[in-house]
Amino acid sequence: MNTEQRVRAALRDLVDAVPVAPPPPAAVRSRAQRYERGSGADRARVRGAGHRLAPVLAAAGLMLVVAAVAAVGLLPRWAISPEPSSLRGGGVAGPVLPDRFAGRTPGTASVEAAPPGPAIAVFDHATAGTVDIPVVVGVDGRTYREVGDVSRLTNAGDDPVLLAPDGSALAGGGGSFLDLTTGELTVRPVLPGDTLRDGWKPTVPLAWSPDGRWLAYGRIPVPEGDRTDLALLDLDTGEVTFVTTGRGDGPPRVAFSPDSSELAVSTGVADGGAAIRIFDLAGDLVRELSPPAGHLLAPNGTAWSPDGALLLVQDPQRPRRLAFVDASGTGAAVPGPVTVDQPYGVEPVGWRGPETLLLAAYREPGSASGVPRSLARLVEVPVAGGASRVVSVFPHGERDHVEDVRLASGLLPLAEIRDAGRLDHGPVPAEYWIPRVAGGAMALVAALLAGLLVRRWWAGRRAAP
Amino acid sequence: MTVQAPATAPVFDAVYARHYAELVRLAYLTTGSLPAAEDVVQDAFVEWWRRCDEVRSPVAYLRRAVVSRCTSWVRRRVRERSRLPDLEVAPAVPPNPDVPAVRSALARLTPRRRAAVFLRYYLDLPEAEIAAALGCRPGTVKSLLHRSLSTLREHLDEH
Numbered sequence: 350m351n352t353e354q355r356v357r358a359a360l361r362d363l364v365d366a367v368p369v370a371p372p373p374p375a376a377v378r379s380r381a382q383r384y385e386r387g388s389g390a391d392r393a394r395v396r397g398a399g400h401r402l403a404p405v406l407a408a409a410g411l412m413l414v415v416a417a418v419a420a421v422g423l424l425p426r427w428a429i430s431p432e433p434s435s436l437r438g439g440g441v442a443g444p445v446l447p448d449r450f451a452g453r454t455p456g457t458a459s460v461e462a463a464p465p466g467p468a469i470a471v472f473d474h475a476t477a478g479t480v481d482i483p484v485v486v487g488v489d490g491r492t493y494r495e496v497g498d499v500s501r502l503t504n505a506g507d508d509p510v511l512l513a514p515d516g517s518a519l520a521g522g523g524g525s526f527l528d529l530t531t532g533e534l535t536v537r538p539v540l541p542g543d544t545l546r547d548g549w550k551p552t553v554p555l556a557w558s559p560d561g562r563w564l565a566y567g568r569i570p571v572p573e574g575d576r577t578d579l580a581l582l583d584l585d586t587g588e589v590t591f592v593t594t595g596r597g598d599g600p601p602r603v604a605f606s607p608d609s610s611e612l613a614v615s616t617g618v619a620d621g622g623a624a625i626r627i628f629d630l631a632g633d634l635v636r637e638l639s640p641p642a643g644h645l646l647a648p649n650g651t652a653w654s655p656d657g658a659l660l661l662v663q664d665p666q667r668p669r670r671l672a673f674v675d676a677s678g679t680g681a682a683v684p685g686p687v688t689v690d691q692p693y694g695v696e697p698v699g700w701r702g703p704e705t706l707l708l709a710a711y712r713e714p715g716s717a718s719g720v721p722r723s724l725a726r727l728v729e730v731p732v733a734g735g736a737s738r739v740v741s742v743f744p745h746g747e748r749d750h751v752e753d754v755r756l757a758s759g760l761l762p763l764a765e766i767r768d769a770g771r772l773d774h775g776p777v778p779a780e781y782w783i784p785r786v787a788g789g790a791m792a793l794v795a796a797l798l799a800g801l802l803v804r805r806w807w808a809g810r811r812a813a814p
Numbered sequence: 815m816t817v818q819a820p821a822t823a824p825v826f827d828a829v830y831a832r833h834y835a836e837l838v839r840l841a842y843l844t845t846g847s848l849p850a851a852e853d854v855v856q857d858a859f860v861e862w863w864r865r866c867d868e869v870r871s872p873v874a875y876l877r878r879a880v881v882s883r884c885t886s887w888v889r890r891r892v893r894e895r896s897r898l899p900d901l902e903v904a905p906a907v908p909p910n911p912d913v914p915a916v917r918s919a920l921a922r923l924t925p926r927r928r929a930a931v932f933l934r935y936y937l938d939l940p941e942a943e944i945a946a947a948l949g950c951r952p953g954t955v956k957s958l959l960h961r962s963l964s965t966l967r968e969h970l971d972e973h
Binding site for chain 2: 352353355357358359361362363367368369371372378380381475
């Protein structure tokens, strides 16, 4: 038997041994009806085994509350009265891109519980044995928060989120937005299915316009046939415009022009990178450009240079090589291709200015199957070519895995790259510290009781004749 | 079962009868906990019944909802305990020598990968349906399965 057959057989044995006793379907349906009427009892499992534990849970809950109240007084000040990062220092400091990114820790607060304010970066971070979770880095470069419930923003955490050009919000699939100043999640429907918050999110955000008004979405899965629809959401009006971009076998790569009036699209490998189509925001084709063979627009909505002159393209098979296309289509001269001196390839993440690219470099070689790789560092590379310069590093322990780096494009040219100072992970989440404080408190009580019993036993023994 | 009409009680009961156990097993493998699995699946059915007018493909919706809820459940557990929950052992597992290796390999996989393994190797779903259940691209399913199979192979080779 090969590995797959052994896995199949063992999995079947392992899972089929699980005893499943479905409650009557009518009971589940009636639970939904109770839910509609607002009854609290509906939240319990129909079989209701938890009710037997209610008195114990109530007592334990009381102890936890007592321990929590006691512990709040012991928490450091920064942990209980966080300020959004943009407000520190009177809000006069410019954005900071840290020269060394920290990762999430078990005690990192969530965006929802302690909003960080505008962010300079977001990236997915996992350590061995944990799931990857988007980590938001505040504009001060030292404030870290994680997205508390990423399934509300993405499809099972698979699709990356986008960071607004001014760093004020995250955009997820299905028209979802997480405001980084308030921690509130909202949904602006792009397709009808987007109203199902916990369900299938049929759209994935591809690019955010520099003026913050437009978001381009792709459909998942991509429609079959000869058309790939892009959806353009106007955040001012809520209107959605569909752009038929041509045949493709994956979500297209797109980028907005710096004045937010045009959209460049390349439609995946089925096109062979044969054409880059430029559309206006009404969905009409304006012009077509020819990139070098096999090249696609740079990913992550970063392709268009800030001066509007260039489109950055990349051959997915040669991830160290970058090339440029004249965005105007008038035949203007463009810089020659750049081969980046990073061993395992790079992924464009933004522009520091018209002359300088910012790239995320991989820390390991790619595999034929396209397994996601971890990113190691940010490097600057001159458009004119030359040596890359490392400007920042990501968590790079053996257990760390970093993917899907997104930077606030509007803040990058202004950002100072430096040591961001003492880290702020926000108030330690209650679900993390309450069990530990409560456990410590119970251990203390147990030790005191044991001490009392020993003392009583000892006193009784001495008093005995 | 492919159902395109809005749910009525008979439709609900038919889907429930046919898919409840399989969804509980999916949720069990993803969360590692049978009580959590039952909660998650019943919540998903309740949600479907409440939103029956909006859901056109209930089985796909239920799988998606179960994976999503399981992922959220595991994330909360990870935050509370700083590690993925182990897979509870069912009382009567047949004496297959590969079961311990598969179980310990699954304990090292993220919930999404556990779900992908179940959907591929237990339900034998094609990549497109797995992608629909996980809410990701088919290419992502390939890489999820590739990584998961590598981990499973390592454990099977060690045993």
